[in-house]
Amino acid sequence: METGVTVVGSGQVSTAPDVLRVSLSVEHVAADVAAAVAQVAERTDAVVAALREQGVEASDIGTTTVNVYQEYREPGTAAAYRGSHQLSVTTRDLTGFGTLLNAAVGAAGNNLNLQSLQFDVQDKSALLTQARELAFRQAQEKGTELAALAGYSLGSVTAISETDNHAPIRGEALSMSAKAFDAASLNITPGDHSVQVSLEVHFSWA
Numbered sequence: 253m254e255t256g257v258t259v260v261g262s263g264q265v266s267t268a269p270d271v272l273r274v275s276l277s278v279e280h281v282a283a284d285v286a287a288a289v290a291q292v293a294e295r296t297d298a299v300v301a302a303l304r305e306q307g308v309e310a311s312d313i314g315t316t317t318v319n320v321y322q323e324y325r326e327p328g329t330a331a332a333y334r335g336s337h338q339l340s341v342t343t344r345d346l347t348g349f350g351t352l353l354n355a356a357v358g359a360a361g362n363n364l365n366l367q368s369l370q371f372d373v374q375d376k377s378a379l380l381t382q383a384r385e386l387a388f389r390q391a392q393e394k395g396t397e398l399a400a401l402a403g404y405s406l407g408s409v410t411a412i413s414e415t416d417n418h419a420p421i422r423g424e425a426l427s428m429s430a431k432a433f434d435a436a437s438l439n440i441t442p443g444d445h446s447v448q449v450s451l452e453v454h455f456s457w458a
Contacts, residue, residue, distance in 0.1 A: 263386025
């Protein structure tokens with residue numbers, strides 16, 4: 253039977269975000285599927301073109317979901333079909349959100365929905381390294397304390413397992429049509445992005 257002590261240490265590091273990820277969707281309701289799909293495609297192309305004109309790279313614009321479905325209507329009313337195309341947009345201009353949103357609204361009008369926005373850190377590797385160091389230091393301190401309480405000396409590490417959690421600052425989740433919001437009135441602030449690592453470490457007795 254393996255002897256020793258197993259402890260959990262955690263470390264958290266925060267920094268200012270350097271990217272903003274925005275989720276937009278283009279929707280249209282029509283009397284038949286073909287018309288719904290065609291209108292959504294046309295308006296989505298216009299939104300993408302407008303974002304590209306604002307300096308967003310093609311690689312930073314991507315489709316996340318596409319849906320077409322029949323809407324529920326009261327019996328006796330004409331059928332209607334809703335098409336939607338959701339885009340994920342990444343920008344490194346954290347202060348230019350209003351400009352991008354205005355461009356998208358100009359391209360799609362009331363067919364545009366703002367689903368959500370999220371501040372993030374593009375490369376988290378340095379943050380994870382720092383968080384691991386803090387987590388291991390805490391685990392070592394716990395192990396040393398518990399070993400002393402049990403009348404032992406802490407030995408070598410025999411096993412480590414890791415879990416990590418990224419906690420980006422998110423803007424309020426939004427789902428409203430273009431006519432319901434004014435981009436200039438949306439005051440968004442980046443805040444901080446936190447990375448937390450937990451290490452489960454097993455130490456043998458010396």
